[in-house]
Amino acid sequence: MWCIQTxxxxxxxxxxxxxxxxxxxxxxxxxxxxxxxxxxxLLGDTRRSIPMKPGSPEKYDYE
Numbered sequence: 001m002w003c004i005q006t007x008x009x010x011x012x013x014x015x016x017x018x019x020x021x022x023x024x025x026x027x028x029x030x031x032x033x034x035x036x037x038x039x040x041x042l043l044g045d046t047r048r049s050i051p052m053k054p055g056s057p058e059k060y061d062y063e
Contacts, residue, residue, distance in 0.1 A: 005048070
């Protein structure tokens with residue numbers, strides 16, 4: 001998870017909300033549409049890369 005700059009309380013709250021939603025049983029009256037595999041063309045960098053350190057190459061988001 002190196003591409004996430006900081007993992008704070010707000011991030012944890014949101015990710016647990018998503019995980020709990022995915023674990024719910026199927027209900028015809030309340031359908032869920034998921035967009036987790038949506039391909040998009042990257043036209044510019046949205047995240048800063050993590051600079052290289054001795055023994056570790058630079059890390060960047062290639063998607």
